[in-house]
Amino acid sequence: MPANLTPQYRKAEQAYRQATSPQEELDCLEIMLREIPKHKGTDKLQSDLKQKISKVKNDISDGAKKPTSDAQSGFKIPHQGAGRVVLIGPPNSGKSQFLTAVTRATPEVADYPFTTRDPIPGMMAFEDVMIQVIDTPPITNDVMDQNMVNLVRGADIVLLFIDLGNDDCAEDIAAILDRFNDGKTRLANDTYLDEEDIGRSYTRTYAIYNKTDDSDSAGRREWINEVCPIVFKSFDISATTGTGLDEVRDAVFRALDVVRVYTKMPTQKEANFDKPFTIKRGETLVELSQLIHKDVAESFKFAKVWGINVHDGTQVKGDYVPADKDIVEIHC
Template identity: 30%
Template structure:
């Protein structure tokens, strides 16, 4: 449903976008909210603006307490390994037990809910890849609305992650747990199911008015409608990139909120506490809540069901491993480059040594993407998991 905002509200929105300090942003957003008419079409927008306001107020509080030297503990954990995957789940669902089962980390496990107070990292191994897992304080209902002090920080951690590992307690209505988590995350712009399409708005990118690049399909509207919509928000110099299927409402939503999709895997934990036939029906029901997401029954107490988890997590992250080889050498590097699926020789060369791009002649490939061992390819060749690459440049001897 369209928001049909009056021009006054749109003008206030522009003021919010232009605001620099947190104080200015809060003031502008308050003014914007008071100018937005409240009806069904603006429901989501109003909810978003209120949430953003509470986030900004918290940010301001934190800034002030930092200035006075009494800042709260930090939730930020430096990324290590190939990717960072954040473990999320309700109190006592078994998050810390899962981290213990999958890594060498030893976070505290307790019968009392809210045992974990701060994030704890650990390293999970899949073949020759290290994936960082982070155990977290519990997820609760109304997390984004200030139900617990760590709510926005936990959501921040999730937003910043490469993927999520969701732990559900099979003995305590896991379907409801998942539904609440999916809703809370979506309210904060974090989607567990890959959306049909994506909108990216880059402000100030275009010099000749609004530029709309469609790499997919606009549903029920034209590129001209998109341009007019952005102009009505005075976003004159924006570039809008559409991938997949996108409606005009979704474009408008993207003006307000940054939406991200997080690949996820669900661990249905504590299956030792339920009957075997229940495991099958629960797994199926959970898959219906989040289509396309893997659901794996496990028991952290019995240490069962975890064998496939490292592989499935690696697979969900859509990463590939590429091994480098020196010219005329028989062996390749033991440590792979970790690249996104769909990466090309150019991406690999950039990782190896960016300046090689200037002197690039060709590459030789062994492995799944090569038509024959040692195939000679150019920069645009698409690589696959477990390829071996040898780069030839015009630099003597390389």
């Protein structure tokens, strides 16, 4: 019997993936358990949720008894922008150069390995939307930082960098894929939680073939296809020259599947076109008002909308689903 999970469950599930503390995980898991349809087809999922809730409660209880250091609590970066993109890859694969090229961040870029020791965030622009991009420490056979794994779990998209300028690129990528396949946080063509194992998470991943301008890149790509065929959607770039960066930027925005909403006050003639709010496609004015401010959400009465799906100034209720680039005037 199919689970037929509700939108409320899916929303809590997404929040659970992006939780940055045990308490946030617990809150999301309890919502998921409350919202899950109760029938035979979800018996195992309900059982998994209850076990996970019990474990997180124990973790919270144990954590309250122990002093925590910065290293124990993990490296936390607040979510910003329309979505989060996490860069992963082996040493010297070009992640930091990419971050420098598409954001204003200034990570250390050098020819020697492990110049990135901590996650480094930046903001990438696509038209009038800002998207968070986070560079992470490199992954090897022996080193894979747990903080980086947590960032991958909570990401909307992962960019896996493949260094076509390195003779060992196939072995490097095979090692990374093996490390993730052995854990609960995995790379995939889409983002979701495993319904058979609530602790197993999959994050949408794009393969970024960097240094495609290297004279031996074609041969190295063939070797990669033999050693570890890449199943993810892929892009050819040169982080140094900028080739292919616009295509990656466009694909990231499309994959986030958000719509831009421009807002205005009833007393204003023009909307603020500089910084639109972004919500997931299919979300309503209720979610938009919560994003603006909790007071706006609580006092929301109606809105007027200008957009491609309505006549200018049409009055709508909170369940209206905005289209991309709608102008919304909220009345409280």
